[in-house]
Amino acid sequence: MAQRMELWLYVVQRLTAMILAPLVLLHLGVILYAIQGGVTGEEILARTQGSLAWMLIYGLFVLSAGLHGAIGLRGIVRELLGWNGPSLNLAALCFAAGLIWLGLRALGAVT
Amino acid sequence: MSRIAPLDAARARNHPAYWAFLAHRLSGAALALFLPAHFYVLGTAVEADAFNQAIAWTASLPVKLMEALLVSALAIHLAGGLRLLALEFLPWSAQQKSRIAIAFGFALAVGLVFLFQALR
Amino acid sequence: MTSADRTATAPVNGLTTLKLSIWRGAEEGRFEEFEIPAEDRMTVLDAVTIVQRKLDPSLSYRFACRVGVCGSCAMMVNGTPRWTCRTHVSKVVRDGQITLAPLRSLPVIKDLATDMSAFFEKNEKAGGRFVPSQEGHRDIVSVDPKSRQRKRADAAIECIGCGVCYASCDVVAWNKDYLGPAALNRAWSLVNDERDGDKAGHLQKVAVDAGCHACHSHQACANNCPQMLNPTASIAGLKREIFAAALKGEL
Numbered sequence: 486m487a488q489r490m491e492l493w494l495y496v497v498q499r500l501t502a503m504i505l506a507p508l509v510l511l512h513l514g515v516i517l518y519a520i521q522g523g524v525t526g527e528e529i530l531a532r533t534q535g536s537l538a539w540m541l542i543y544g545l546f547v548l549s550a551g552l553h554g555a556i557g558l559r560g561i562v563r564e565l566l567g568w569n570g571p572s573l574n575l576a577a578l579c580f581a582a583g584l585i586w587l588g589l590r591a592l593g594a595v596t
Numbered sequence: 597m598s599r600i601a602p603l604d605a606a607r608a609r610n611h612p613a614y615w616a617f618l619a620h621r622l623s624g625a626a627l628a629l630f631l632p633a634h635f636y637v638l639g640t641a642v643e644a645d646a647f648n649q650a651i652a653w654t655a656s657l658p659v660k661l662m663e664a665l666l667v668s669a670l671a672i673h674l675a676g677g678l679r680l681l682a683l684e685f686l687p688w689s690a691q692q693k694s695r696i697a698i699a700f701g702f703a704l705a706v707g708l709v710f711l712f713q714a715l716r
Numbered sequence: 717m718t719s720a721d722r723t724a725t726a727p728v729n730g731l732t733t734l735k736l737s738i739w740r741g742a743e744e745g746r747f748e749e750f751e752i753p754a755e756d757r758m759t760v761l762d763a764v765t766i767v768q769r770k771l772d773p774s775l776s777y778r779f780a781c782r783v784g785v786c787g788s789c790a791m792m793v794n795g796t797p798r799w800t801c802r803t804h805v806s807k808v809v810r811d812g813q814i815t816l817a818p819l820r821s822l823p824v825i826k827d828l829a830t831d832m833s834a835f836f837e838k839n840e841k842a843g844g845r846f847v848p849s850q851e852g853h854r855d856i857v858s859v860d861p862k863s864r865q866r867k868r869a870d871a872a873i874e875c876i877g878c879g880v881c882y883a884s885c886d887v888v889a890w891n892k893d894y895l896g897p898a899a900l901n902r903a904w905s906l907v908n909d910e911r912d913g914d915k916a917g918h919l920q921k922v923a924v925d926a927g928c929h930a931c932h933s934h935q936a937c938a939n940n941c942p943q944m945l946n947p948t949a950s951i952a953g954l955k956r957e958i959f960a961a962a963l964k965g966e967l
Contacts, residue, residue, distance in 0.1 A: 488924040489967075495929040495955070496962055499684070502677050509674045516667060517709055523655070526648035530641060547635075554628035561625055564890040584631055591638035594647075599739055599747075599817040604795020608884070613935035613948075621932075683933055685956055688949040 490574075494556050501553040508546045533595045540596040547588030555581035619700070620676035623669040630666055668707030675699035728754040729806050735813040736763060738775065742824045747815070748772075760800035760808065761789055764816060764828070777828040784942070787878025791828050792817040797883035799942050819883040821892075835879050835898070842899035843921035846906060849913030857911045869908040872901050872950050874943045881937035881947055893926035897937035897947030900928050904950035907957060919958050920967060928954040 519528065533539045559577040562568050598605075640646040654663065679699045728734065734754045737747045752766045761779055768775040780788040784802040791800060794808055794815050808814060822830035848854075859866050881897040882888055888896050900922055907918050922928045931951045938946040961967045 491925045491927065491929050492923045492958065492962060492967070496959060499681065499959065502681060506674065506678060506681075509670060513667070513671060513674075513706055517706075520710070524651060526641070526644065526651040529651070530644075530647070550631065554624075554631060557624050558628050561621060564887070584635065587632055587635035587639065591635040591641070594639050594641035600792060600795045600820065601815065604815070607794075608796050608936065609886075609934075611935070611939060613933060613939075617932050617934050680933065684952045685959075688946070688952060 494559075497552055498556045501549040501556075504545065504549045505553060508542065508549070511542070512546070530595060536596055540592060543592050543596065544589070547585055547592060551581045551585035551588060554584060616676055616679060616699075619672050620680070623673040623676070626666070626669045627673060630669075664707060664711040667710040668703065671703040671706035672700070675703040728756060728758060729809060731809065731812050733812070734758075734763060734805060734809065736767060737813065737815040738764070738767065738828070739817040739824075740775070740827050742826060745824075745827075747817075754805070758805045760793055760798070760803045760805060760814065760816070763805055763814070764800060775828075776826040785876075787876045787880070787942070790878045790880050790883070791819055792883065797880040797940055799878070799880070802942060819879055821883055821885070821888045822879065830879075832879055835882055835896070836877070838895045838899045839877070839902060841921070842895045842903045842927075843918045844899055844902040844906070846909065847912050847914040847917065849911060859910060863910075865908045865910055868953065869905045872905040872908075872945060872947075875901055875905075875945055876943065878942065880940050880942060881945075884936040884940040886934055886936065887930055887932060891926055891930060894930050895922065895927055897931075897951070900931070900954060901945060901947040901950040903928075904953050907954065916961070916966065919954070919961055922954055923958045923962070923967060928958070931955075 519532075533543075555577045558580065559573060562573065600608075637650045640650055653659065676699060731754045733751050736750045736752065738750060739745060740748045750767045750771055752763060752771070755762065761782060764775070764777050765779075768777065777791070778788045779801060780786045782789070782801045784799060787799060789800040790797055792798075792815075793800065793803055794810065795817075797819055798808075800816075805814065816828060818824045818828050818830045822832060822835065825831050861867075861870075875898055877898060879898070881901075885894075885897055887894050903918050903922050906912050907915055912918070928951050931948065933948050933952070935946075935948045938948050941947070958967065
């Protein structure tokens with residue numbers, strides 16, 4: 486089973502990458518637009534609050550980024566620190582879960 | 597004990613595909629470590645004052661420079677990622693190197709636009 | 717004038733002597749310094765041979781064909797794996813000096829000779845063995861040389877197992893279980909061999925931990941392969957086939 490895990494982590498990594506690509510482009514676009522003339526909290530919230538569209542978009546963003554980031558960091562740690570096995574996988578899972586939780590919390594706050 | 601001198605090892609890694617890997621890995625690590633802080637700050641938006649304070653804090657020059665770096669990191673990671681998706685899912689082509697160049701040109705452009713906008 | 721007269725004292729890049737820093741020992745050891753006369757158009761193999769024959773007969777190193785077709789003479793030359801018989805001193809000498817070390821990521825037997833067992837074992841592990849698809853009387857199979865599969869196999873098939881790519885690869889250095897560029901390149905050539913009877917089996921053997929997905933496309937292998945092969949491209953092909961097969965539930 487561990488043998489196949491690398492394959493499925495790779496699949497998830499590439500699939501989340503494909504999902505993230507357009508979302509990141511959108512996010513970069515929003516950032517460059519939003520920071521014109523300085524940025525305030527009200528401006529940000531005025532755009533996102535109560536919007537179902539932003540909620541869905543950023544929700545997808547949070548889920549994909551959480552998985553993608555955790556899998557990526559796990560790879561780096563494995564190669565450079567030699568940490569391996571179930572303890573690393575658990576740590577990676579916790580990182581993903583923690584990041585997604587924080588992200589969904591942020592989602593609730595801004596939309 | 598490594599039987600390869602560090603300078604020789606560095607020279608062996610001095611080619612475009614390796615720079616692309618390094619840029620992708622470093623930007624990815626930076627973003628992954630930044631995200632928890634980013635989500636936390638956004639999470640303060642439940643309280644209007646707290647959020648405004650957080651945003652106001654980002655107005656200082658050092659923070660703006662950090663943000664420019666992070667936005668560049670995002671653009672670099674996106675560009676490198678698109679290059680990898682092309683490399684792995686499209687038929688291999690001899691233009692791999694030019695794709696790297698285009699990818700990084702794009703990333704740099706985004707970073708510079710951000711910096712310009714942020715400092716205006 | 718004999719050839720000996722012509723080459724004996726002609727300098728290399730303006731140098732009349734060449735300094736060599738050569739690894740001596742096994743895993744533990746040290747670099748030993750030698751100085752030899754530089755000869756016009758000498759190769760690194762010429763240089764190490766002069767050291768062994770004229771200065772220190774206890775130096776151990778490998779070569780066989782000495783004309784660039786067998787791959788036996790592969791070693792680290794100034795930190796890059798190369799075939800010494802195909803490397804001109806004039807192209808690699810720096811400040812009159814060359815450093816020679818055994819191939820990276822392989823156990824050292826003695827001096828410049830490594831134990832390549834792990835390299836060949838990984839070839840087995842990656843399923844580098846052709847699986848026949850016909851029993852008994854075997855008909856000759858007609859394979860169109862212009863077919864896409866044959867072109868892909870052709871691009872990968874000239875590997876002679878010299879280990880240069882393996883020694884070039886950072887992932888091999890970071891992960892001792894990584895199957896490596898040569899083994900994966902071989903697997904790809906078999907995946908594209910329409911006579912092979914077990915394509916799924918070949919894909920399964922490389923879709924493992926420390927298999928093809930560990931490759932980060934550094935392309936050091938492709939840069940250094942003396943046969944001008946591109947294991948990174950082969951590995952990308954494996955990733956692509958496995959991705960599709962996995963999503964279709966075929967793996």
